[in-house]
Amino acid sequence: MLINADFNQRATVGAHDYDWVASPQPGVERVRLDRVGGERARATSIVRYSAGASFSPHQHPGGEEILVLSGTFADDEDSYPTGSYLRNPPGSSHAPSSPEGTVIFVKLWQMSADEQLKVRIDTRRPDAWQKAADREVCLLHTSACETVSLVRLPAGVQLFSDIVENAEILVLSGSLVEDGQSYEAGSWLRFPPGEYRQLNASTKGCTVYFRDGDLIDTSSEEVPCTKLA
Structure with a gap:
């Protein structure tokens, strides 16, 4: 399949789809x-x-x-x-x-x-979160392959500051806005390498699951990840 x-x-899979x-x-x-x-x-x-x-x-x-x-x-x-x-x-x-x-x-x-x-x-713990410039970040996993985190964005703040490496996003609360299109809580987005999208938190801000890194497929055999550039 x-x-x-x-x-x-x-x-992209919207919250209502x-x-x-x-x-x-x-x-x-x-x-x-x-x-x-x-x-x-x-x-x-x-x-x-x-x-x-x-x-x-x-x-x-x-x-x-x-x-x-x-x-x-x-x-x-x-x-x-x-x-x-x-x-x-x-x-x-x-x-x-x-x-x-x-x-x-x-x-x-x-x-x-x-x-x-x-x-x-437990991402509900206040001490799991750190201030990082214009956002708060709860780091979940980091390796040579990928970085996985939860990110809290205040109103209007842009998610990406540069091109991304196979980014994946799940909106957990609030919404992200792209060219007038709103992605509500539950929306899932995945971007290929080298894309740069102007995704901004809505006026109420948002929290997202954010993954940036190499795609890993071990479905047929054990494959180690490659080092991110």
Whole structure:
């Protein structure tokens, strides 16, 4: 299955354009943002668990990245409320569930083969955020491959200050504006290398998930990342 699979092209899914598709697991639905492969795929998705939905224990050979957007996500180790960020490295396993229901942002098969650390960050903690020029940043992950963070922009502030390296954005609150087009909370955007877009926070400001770095596809074999220029 190929969905937004040409990474040399811009891809956008608006907050009002979600197409919820049932997963093989009862009570779990997905919005496929990008996908290369079938059930075992390099994939970026919004996933919704109904209350009580769960999966049996399974592995993630290519790793898994999760941001909890609403509700509470759980696994065999702990429960993670809204705002929790998780990285499960390649080869890890878990048994995910949600007793109360949850919506999560998920990326599969997009980690370097040499990544080993399991990461848990509560982005609601004030000390997780740092002031950086005209914005606040919550750093989630950084490596030779990529930088992943949450970014708070005051009203009118521009997101990009230069050309980007495969940037990916999920609007978490407020909205971004581009040439009169507003991207509300829930909107997902992906930009190919070398693009520069004049995206500004709306008059109410915004918070976004922001990823900038090399695209990693380990869906068929272990592939280490390359060093960013």
